[in-house]
Amino acid sequence: MSAASEPDPIEIVQLTAQDAEELRDVRLRALRESPTAFGSSYEVESALDESAWREKAQAWTYPQRCATWVVRRGGSTCGLTACVIDDQQADRGWLVSVWVDPETRRVGIAGRLLDHAVAWAQRMNLTELRLHVTSNNPPAQRLYEKHGFVATGDSMPHPRVADLIEYEMRRRLGDN
Numbered sequence: 001m002s003a004a005s006e007p008d009p010i011e012i013v014q015l016t017a018q019d020a021e022e023l024r025d026v027r028l029r030a031l032r033e034s035p036t037a038f039g040s041s042y043e044v045e046s047a048l049d050e051s052a053w054r055e056k057a058q059a060w061t062y063p064q065r066c067a068t069w070v071v072r073r074g075g076s077t078c079g080l081t082a083c084v085i086d087d088q089q090a091d092r093g094w095l096v097s098v099w100v101d102p103e104t105r106r107v108g109i110a111g112r113l114l115d116h117a118v119a120w121a122q123r124m125n126l127t128e129l130r131l132h133v134t135s136n137n138p139p140a141q142r143l144y145e146k147h148g149f150v151a152t153g154d155s156m157p158h159p160r161v162a163d164l165i166e167y168e169m170r171r172r173l174g175d176n
Contacts, residue, residue: 008074010109012116015068020050020057026070026077030099036134038097039159060084067120071100071109078104081113083120083129093121095131098140114147122173129173132166134158144169 015023031042048056060068060082071079078101086092095117100109121129131149133140149169158164 010104010112011072012069012079012112013072014116015057015061015070017054017058017061019061019070020053022070022077023057023060023068023080024048024053026080026099027097029101030080030097033102034099036136036158036161036164037099037140041160067117068097069113069116071104071113073104079109079113081117083117085124085126086130091125091127093124093126093129095129098131110143111147114143118147118171118173126173128170130168130170132156132168135165135167141167141169144171147171 028042028046031038031040031045035042060066064085066082066084068080068082070077079099081098082096083093084096086094095114098110098113100113118129129149130152131144133144148171150171152168152170154168155165156168158166
């Protein structure tokens with residue numbers, strides 16, 4: 001294979017508060033492409049103004065509470081994930097907004113995003129990382145299981161889609 005035909009390298013970058021525009025663009029693409037995977041919707045978030053996106057970027061990148069990563073490939077942002085420390089239980093984190101563009105799925109990008117999230121959670125001395133995954137997304141459930149997440153047995157209705165369930169999964173940290 002010649003160098004010209006090799007795929008563009010994948011770069012995973014932690015966002016800062018100054019990356020509001022990139023966060024907006026990838027988040028809106030994720031909401032449009034996978035509307036039931038998130039608690040929010042494209043309609044709600046596309047109506048946010050520039051100031052609201054700056055505030056969101058600050059909240060999603062606040063160093064002692066949250067970290068957000070994007071995947072860049074060939075000059076395009078094609079993936080997103082974020083972790084946030086639980087407000088009520090300071091040794092627990094939540095994995096939120098995991099998304100990879102359909103054109104770049106199934107090549108290990110989501111796993112690399114999960115690795116970054118787990119490493120961050122360990123640096124923050126968290127004892128576990130939790131997430132919610134929708135009942136209509138078995139591939140995501142298998143991905144999380146492959147990366148050490150197990151079902152907790154807890155579930156809840158999807159906040160916007162009546163016939164969907166969100167299953168809770170967790171990965172214990174520390175000796176992993």
